[in-house]
Amino acid sequence: MELIAWRNWAEQMTTGLALVDAGLRVEWVNPALAELLDIGPRSAVGQPLGLLLHEPSWLEHAERVLAEQGGMQFRGVVLASARGSETIVDLNLQALGPERLSIEVHALTKATATSSPLSATLRGFAHEVKNPLAGLRGAAQLLQRRVHDEDLQALAGMVIAEADRLAALANRLLNHDGAPKLxxxxxxxxxxxxxxxxxxxxxxxxxxxxxxxxxxxxxxxxxxxxxxxxxxxxxxxxxxxxxxxxxxxxxxxxxxxxxxxxxxxxxxxxxxxxxxxxxxxxxxxxxxxxxxxxxxxxxxxxxxxxxxxxxxxxxxxxxxxxxxxxxxxxxxxxxx
CATH class of the missing domain: 3.30.565.10 (Histidine kinase-like ATPase, C-terminal domain)
Known part of the structure; x- marks a missing residue:
């Protein structure tokens, strides 16, 4: 998905998201992460990653992710806000090419942090599928705009609807929404x-x-x-x-x-x-x-x-x- 399209999508997410450049300085944060960290989205831009996450070890993890062009996941870590409050989160670092990496932060409720092995496994699965789903949705949107055949447009619409449904399910698993909405x-x-x-x-x-x-x-x-x-x-x-x-x-x-x-x-x-x-x-x-x-x-x-x-x-x-x-x-x- 193109960077602009990704950011437009991420602005609407309840999941905390940020982009960091190769110098490990913040390029952008979405409103959900800004709220979690008690910072203004604009004031975070240009800040060193260590100041954003208040933990020097994250710099080493981020450097490794960029160098290896891979990803790292951390379960149940403590994240401190600018005002000193602490939240237990799942955190995901993912390289987006040699010049940029993404940070994905999921705040956990107490019930989620002490969840069963099944719930923990499903949360890990949800982490893995969200980025491919975003790319899938973006590609389907492009196809829907470019094709003129009504049947093909309907198929692209089906892909978009299913991607949205699965993204909502992943968010429920990650945020432990509890009982179904009847x-x-x-x-x-x-x-x-x-x-x-x-x-x-x-x-x-x-x-x-x-x-x-x-x-x-x-x-x-x-x-x-x-x-x-x-x-x-x-x-x-x-x-x-x-x-x-x-x-x-x-x-x-x-x-x-x-x-x-x-x-x-x-x-x-x-x-x-x-x-x-x-x-x-x-x-x-x-x-x-x-x-x-x-x-x-x-x-x-x-x-x-x-x-x-x-x-x-x-x-x-x-x-x-x-x-x-x-x-x-x-x-x-x-x-x-």
Whole structure:
């Protein structure tokens, strides 16, 4: 992404961002970082990096990043503001060519700083995807402006929308927003969006639908539920499935943890792949567990976490030729 476009994008971010030149002097900071450090964005320009971060060791780290043209990440470090207050942050240094590096700062809540291994792993993942997402979005915007074919413009718009959705998810992971932001969600609209994404791929999988049209809306976070469904579909495709069936039903008397749901929405994602290997069946939803050598082992773990954040559950049954992942979501909210 061009520097001007990157800065325009970064101005809107809630993540703290800065650019530093090869002499380790501040070129620019966004409003989010200026607020965190209790400084004016303009007054920071031209200042040595050591004064900005109030820690001499960061100069050594920055010099190394520039020399090696790489990046460095630091988890749970203490960052002091100009007024002496301290904040626990995740900090990322990344070279942007030989003359410049970026600094990315994510303030952590107390809950995030003491988070579970899964949450820490997901925050690390979120760090890694945000910069590629920004580049992806910028490239899609350029394509959308330059092509005249309406279908191609629509595809570029889809890329932009998905990049924005994933960037929002990454911010939630990094900032530990907690409970999902609930609103009425039409699950069939989410499933049709999933189909649009899958059909836009170079070799789209065959899709079948079996919807119950009488289903009411469910209370949920549309973006997180979209991610859950996409994770399930991707998992099936990467496992070798050729056909994916999407089914919705109302389920009665579902047991979720210690609760019994009188009525629940059930979404089944059914694939014709080889099935879950026997040695993974007990640990399939654990983080970093994957049946593929190149798999991250995060998709299903995150999906179950999203389901439980919604007061629901994710389950599966599997045999060669038919694997069914079933998402259960409450249709009537119970009060503890």
């Amino acid at each position: 609103a009425p969600v039409n699950i069939h609209e989410r499933l049709e969006r999933l189909c649009d994404l899958l059909q836009a791929e170079p070799m789209p999988i065959r899709l079948r639908h079996d919807y119950d049209p009488s289903l009411p809306d469910v209370l949920g976070d549309a973006d997180r539920l979209q991610q859950l469904l996409l994770n399930l579909a991707r998992n099936a495709i990467e496992a070798g499935a050729k056909t994916l069936a999407l089914r919705t039903r109302v389920e009665h008397g579902v047991r979720v943890g210690e609760r019994s749901l009188r009525t629940a929405l059930r979404v089944d994602v059914i694939d014709d792949g080889p099935g879950v290997p026997a040695d993974l069946r007990e640990t399939l939803f654990e983080p970093l567990v994957s049946g593929r050598s190149d798999g991250s082992g995060l998709g299903l773990a995150l999906s179950r976490e999203i389901a439980r954040d919604h007061g629901g559950e994710l389950r599966y049954t599997s045999r060669p030729g038919e694997t069914v992942f079933s998402l259960y979501l409450p249709l009537e909210r119970t009060h503890e």
